[in-house]
Amino acid sequence: MTRITVTVNGAREETAVEAHESLLTTLRERLGLPGSKNACEQGECGSCSVLLDDVLVCACLVLAASVDGREVRTVESLADGSALDPVQRAFVETGAVQCGFCTPGLVVATHALLRENPEPSLAEIREALSGNLCRCTGYGQIVEAVQRAAKTMYLHGLDDE
Amino acid sequence: MNAFSYVRPRTLSDGLRLLRSGASALAGGTDLLGLMKDGLARPELLVDLTGIEGLRGWSRAKGKGLRIGALTPLVELEEAEELHRAMPILRESLRDAATLQLRTMGTVGGNLLQRNRCWYFRDQATACWLKGGTKCFAVEGENRLHAILGAHECVAVAPSDLVPALIAYDAEIALASSRGRRTMKLADLYVAPHGRERREHVLRPGELITEVRVSESALARKGAFQKAMERKAWSFALVSVAAAARIERGVARDVRLVLGGVAPIPWRVVAAERGLEGSGFDEAACAEAADRALQGAAPLRDNGYKLPLARELVRRTLRSLVV
Secondary structure, eight states: OEEEEEEETTEEEEEEEOTTOBHHHIIIIISSOTTSOOSOSSSSSOTTEEEETTEEEEGGGSBGGGGTTOEEEOGGGTSBTTBOOHHHHHHHHTTOOSSOSSHHHHHHHHHHHHHHOSSOOHHHHHHHTTTSOOSSSOSHHHHHHHHHHHHHHHHHHHHHO | OOOOEEEOOSSHHHHHHHOOTTEEEESSOTTHHHHHHTTSOOOSEEEEGGGOTTSSSEEEOTTSOEEEETTOBHHHHHHOHHHHHHOTHHHHHHTTSSOHHHHHHOBHHHHHHOOOOOHHHHOTTOOBGGGTOSBOHHHHSOOTTSOSSSOSSOOOOOOOSHHHHHHTTTOEEEEEETTEEEEEEGGGGBOOOBTTBOSSBOOOTTOEEEEEEEOHHHHTSEEEEEEEOSSSSSOOOSEEEEEEEEEETTEEEEEEEEEESSSSSOEEOHHHHHHHTTOOOOHHHHHHHHHHHTTTOOOOTTOTTHHHHHHHHHHHHHHTTTO
């Protein structure tokens, strides 16, 4: 076992991890954060997408031992208590959720996209989310949710100014 | 995954010292960790290179060409505007490679050394020839995605999109081990598995790629990259084509043509390049080059479609250099 210190959703966490343990396992099984989902374990489906030092990665392909001293943000950081954030709300409002398994990864990937590109085109949305597989919705409502979230966040940004 | 020890050295010399037999180098982990999860790689020691300073990022010193550190994440090559102006083919070739998540994690060095995607090779239960078995199961089995050119005992194809693009610019790689350093042409790194060579590249045990270099004169070339996929995203190339040339007053010089997805190695076609030398990439010259590029092709049961696909993709990619 190796001891690591990692900042998760703003809080400093110290935990022991196995050499072969993925960041995804650490988040879900040691730190009580089951939002990031465990599906393909091969970095192919995006359901475990998190931000590592602000970069979108698949937590299943990151060794927990390698995140010592780094910063992780998961889907759990987004809602404020029971108040959903604009991306989560948009997913609910457009019906972009069916079984829900891919949703946390998609929500995190959408955040990563809108932070870099607040007004993405349809093609940019599809490209940015191509690493997040959904087997239920057919993606139509997901794209709609991203467009809706972009609009909300853009207008909200104008309010702030 | 097997049990292993994990170390994260801070310097290259420490890293090289640790890379003894039984150790594997870990960079982005997008290929290696998948192989380990499937039991296809079983290192006793994992040497995580990501803590090593100086192997990440790129630079272009005046007149000295481009240097790209092996630990540079693929997404950095794709997004850097200055790099895009210097060598647009990098973004073109990476744009449709894997997914955003895999490009933020994956590194240049790892991309160059990724293992093939043959489903028999990737299946832990199948003792294929490349893994030390007696036969290649793809030759008589499911071979829709396999080689039509240049294969010997193993018909898996070179999977990288970036590599053909780099070879079209005569990229070199710098290598380091605890015994010393050397450089080689990137194209020379690859070997079609055959005979006693049951491997895809000639990197020596304990050796690392530290840098990719593209000369200033190669950067003067115009380049183009095209990729045919089964769907529009998140797919390995059925066929990819990288082409580059210096075009002076409409006349092509230093033509390079390299195909991915068709052979066990990045498939450079010198005969086609020669035919294009001095041409203006007119329709007839491009069509003839496309024919030459596929000369000697020997499709398997299910991959005959790659022949017309590759021919047309070569023609289009070459034409796109001038129209």
